[in-house]
Amino acid sequence: MALWIIAGMTFREAARKKILWTALIAGLGFLAVFGIGLHYQMADFSAGSMPPFLRYQILGGMLMIGLYTVDLLAVVMTILTSVDTISGEIDSGTIHAIATKPIARWQVLVGKWLGFVGMLAVYVALMFGGTVAEARWIGGVVPQNPVAGALLVFLECVLALTVTFMFGTWFSTLTNGVIVLGLHGLAFLGGWLEQMSGFAEGSRLVAVGIVSSLVMPSEAVWRRAAFEMESPLAGSLQFSPFADISVPSLAMIGYAGAYLLGALAIAIYHFQNRDL
């Protein structure tokens, strides 16, 4: 089926352009640094006399920082690698030779989307799995609910991907990149402001966070992932950056899912109906 030919082509493009390998090498570099950090921390622990309970909390904090880095890297990689895929082919005229084949336009778009979803699944599985495995083997810490966490990080990446595709059917590559990174930045800021409400005891900050999450729910998905993965004790520590001060509800995750599907539907509709 044409859909799968296009999905496969997207994979092959990433491999040929060395995007896949560069991302994997950068990922391995990250895992190496994280592993070395954990190793030295363990060495320091064995030299000192810190109670095991506190050690576990510190290692758990390191794991969360590692996973947050994986999350950020994955989202930014998603946007950077997919930003050119629709708009670039429209700009260059490459799309003319594809959109005149006996394939519905939605299949072209969904095929490319599926190709990226597949690559993201591999990337998130390797990076997330690698980080969790290192934390387990070197530091002896495990996240509370790693599967839910990984799935939520994957959801966040697919959300960023779909929004990038949607704006790619309207705008040029550069404009698209500015819009999507700007939206993610907004969600990022909103999320942290909401987190700060724990110190400020201000419900208005929570409102700012919720509104920004409604505009772009990517960061809210991460905060839910953090809540799912962090130990209840660490989560209740108000000074932790990942403390469960204002945890996005399951309704917000449902909203993120609906947002994703809505963006995909708009992307398909607009791509189907626009002039090429």
Place this chain on the structure above:
Amino acid sequence: MRRGEIFGFLGPNGAGKSTSIKMLLGLVKPSGGEAFVLGAPAGDVAIRRKIGFLPEDFRFYPWLTAAELLALHGRLSGVPSDVVRERVPALIDLVGLTPHRDKRVQNFSKGMLQRIGLAQALIHEPELIFLDEPTSGLDPMGRRLVRDIIRAQRDRGATVFLNSHLLSEIEITCDEVVFIRDGEVVTSRDLRTPSGEEIRVVVRARKLTLESIAGLAPWTTSTLHEEEQLTLTTRSKDALPDILRHLVAAGADVYQFTPQRLSLEDLFMKIMGEDRGL
């Protein structure tokens, strides 16, 4: 346009040639009206299996090799993979790219891209082939190759829709041409039957008088007199002996009398107006 012919589409820049092709292929939606291609509404997905298209300024994924590019287009056009495997080397040979079959397209010159673009338009043996400026960027050998391929496609039974601003190419290749301006068809010409078209005659003679030139009016549609040269146009070759007889009888010393069929370029200029340019 009729099936099985090579149909030329002519017009100045901005006349709407490429846009018309894009509308027929469903890339652009018409602001009004409707069009049918091979009996189906323009843009119909299933009918595209029978249509080949070489876009103007063909570009494709630069990371593919020529052979991979063709195989991909074959599969996207719904050709079974075993047939694709057979056709790819044959088509690469046809467009003269065999030494470059395993090279990446990113290293291709514009002419080579046009050649591989033409090959991808033919891989599914379409009934109707749209070629948008197929010879732009090609050297004379390449142009002749494309011309031969276009004729071979017609001989196979395919219909070719050729959009070009190279009038000489159209003149050599096409069976019928349509002139468009500002998105509207101005006129059409059947290039297989030249009868009924104007003939231009270049006359060089001494002692041409205004009276003798005025006396040509019954046979001519236009006259242009500059010193010893008279350029006139007439509707029928039957008038040529009468014109010559009249000039000699009027006392002119005629030492050149050359009838020329109006070239497509002359026709084009006449229809579009000299000022519009190409």
